[in-house]
Amino acid sequence: MRSIRTDLAVEARELYEQSSGALTRLEGVEAYDKTEDGIKISAVKILNEKGAEALGKPEGTYITLFIPRDGVYGEEMKRCAETLKKEINGMYKISQKQSIFVAGLGNPRITPDAIGTEVVRKIMVTRHLKSGLPEQFGALRSVSAFSAGVLGTTGIESAEIIRAIADKTAPDLIIAVDALASRHTSGLCCTVQIADTGIVPGSGIGNKRAAINKETMGVDVLAIGVPTVVDAATLAADLLEKAGGRDAEEPEFTDSSVMMVTPRDIDARIENMAKLIGLSLNMLLQPDLSDEELAFLLD
Numbered sequence: 001m002r003s004i005r006t007d008l009a010v011e012a013r014e015l016y017e018q019s020s021g022a023l024t025r026l027e028g029v030e031a032y033d034k035t036e037d038g039i040k041i042s043a044v045k046i047l048n049e050k051g052a053e054a055l056g057k058p059e060g061t062y063i064t065l066f067i068p069r070d071g072v073y074g075e076e077m078k079r080c081a082e083t084l085k086k087e088i089n090g091m092y093k094i095s096q097k098q099s100i101f102v103a104g105l106g107n108p109r110i111t112p113d114a115i116g117t118e119v120v121r122k123i124m125v126t127r128h129l130k131s132g133l134p135e136q137f138g139a140l141r142s143v144s145a146f147s148a149g150v151l152g153t154t155g156i157e158s159a160e161i162i163r164a165i166a167d168k169t170a171p172d173l174i175i176a177v178d179a180l181a182s183r184h185t186s187g188l189c190c191t192v193q194i195a196d197t198g199i200v201p202g203s204g205i206g207n208k209r210a211a212i213n214k215e216t217m218g219v220d221v222l223a224i225g226v227p228t229v230v231d232a233a234t235l236a237a238d239l240l241e242k243a244g245g246r247d248a249e250e251p252e253f254t255d256s257s258v259m260m261v262t263p264r265d266i267d268a269r270i271e272n273m274a275k276l277i278g279l280s281l282n283m284l285l286q287p288d289l290s291d292e293e294l295a296f297l298l299d
Contacts, residue, residue, distance in 0.1 A: 004238070005231040007180035008193055009044040009062035012055040015183070026054060039083050040066040058213075060197035063087050067190045072272045078291075081280040088194055088284055092173065092222050099127065099142035100285055101171035103162050103212070105178035105199070107150045112228040112262045115270055115277075116177040117147040119224075122278025124286060124298055127169070141285050144169055159210035159217075166217050174221045176212050177277065182227030183234055185261065189269035191227050192277065199223035226273050228266065232259035 004015055013031055028051025031044045044062045046052050052059050065087060071080030094100070104120035106113040127144040129137040146165060148158040166174060176199045182188060198213025198221040213221050263269055282294050289297070 004183060005181055005234045006183040007225060008064060008182055008187075008191070008227060009046070009055060009057050009195070010042040010064045010193075011183045012057060013044050016054055026051065028052070029055065036083050036086070037079055038068065039071070039080060041083075041087065042066075058197040060195055061091060062193060062195045062197070063091060065192045065194075066187065067192065067276070069190065072190050072269070072276060077272075077276050078279065081276050081283060084192060084194075084277070084280040085284045088222065088224075088280070091194060091196055092220065094141075094173065094284070096141060098172035099170070100144070101162075101166060101169060101174045102143065102145040102281065103158075103165075103174055103176045104145065104147040105158055105176060105212075107153065108147070109153075111266050111270055112260070113150075113179050115179050115226045115228060115274060118270055118274035119177045119277050119281070120145045120147045122274055122282075122298070124282050124294065126286070139288060143285050144171070157210045159212050162212055163217055166219060171219060174212070174217055174219055175224060175281065176221055177224045177226075179229070180225040180227040181229050181231055181234075181260075183230065183238060185230055185235065185263075188227055188230065188263055189266070189273050192273075193223075193225045193227075195223045195225070196220075197223065199225060224277060226277070228270065229260040229262045232261055235261050 006012055006015070013026065013029065016026060028048045029044065029046055031042070033040065033042050035041065042064045046055060046057055046059045046062070048059065065084055067080050068076065070076040102120060102123050104116035104118070106116040108114045108117040123143065123145040125143055125145050126137060126140040127142045130140055130142050148161045151157055154161070162174065162176070178199050180193065182191065198211055200211050210216065282298070286294065
């Protein structure tokens with residue numbers, strides 16, 4: 001029996017309910033759906049060990065935003081970024097005095113795994129300005145950012161690099177951005193999951209490394225993940241299920257663990273989602289700056 005693979009808590013909950021035929025509320029899990037500014041939002045709260053075991057996710061809160069296509073490619077991006085900002089702020093209240101470290105995870109040489117590094121390129125970093133020129137930039141929030149790379153190119157675990165930076169710079173919050181895997185192709189590069197549980201680098205391409213969370217970092221960690229790939233065997237099983245074929249967990253596929261499916265225009269999709277997340281974080285972290293000021297300082 002092969003498990004369907006997904007990094008999204010909302011999909012893990014759907015899979016559990018489908019496999020168990022559950023008609024009652026899943027014990028240890030609270031969930032709800034809502035719509036904000038035309039954007040569907042699903043929340044899953046894993047309350048205890050029983051819920052964590054059922055869904056295969058750590059205890060915590062997972063909020064998933066389903067961004068409409070216009071929000072990724074068109075003029076609706078700012079509206080979608082505003083909604084994402086509100087959801088992040090609702091999960092973790094950031095005070096003006098707190099300093100933030102944005103950590104981009106993944107391998108920039110592998111496009112589906114590059115969302116974290118691309119987001120970092122779009123973050124307005126201010127820590128050096130705030131400390132070096134306090135009279136001019138003292139009103140800004142202290143923000144630093146770094147792309148940790150991957151073990152295969154640095155020889156160092158991403159968690160070790162981020163922990164070393166956090167020990168030196170003492171941020172109040174780490175925001176970690178990484179690629180995820182989804183069950184469906186329809187949600188690729190237009191879905192965002194935020195979680196207060198931290199993240200495991202490389203999960204999106206099946207190469208899980210050391211966890212980045214409050215226990216390993218010593219400070220709160222907010223995770224932002226974007227599904228960019230579907231495991232090939234998961235996709236095949238899902239298509240069989242939709243076609244009325246065998247049970248979704250029955251098929252076995254040779255070497256399926258090394259096969260991933262991603263959109264052919266993944267480079268453009270990664271760029272646009274990085275813009276959306278970067279815009280959202282910049283609006284969240286520097287609320288006193290206007291759109292024009294943000295655009296000028298980031299140019």
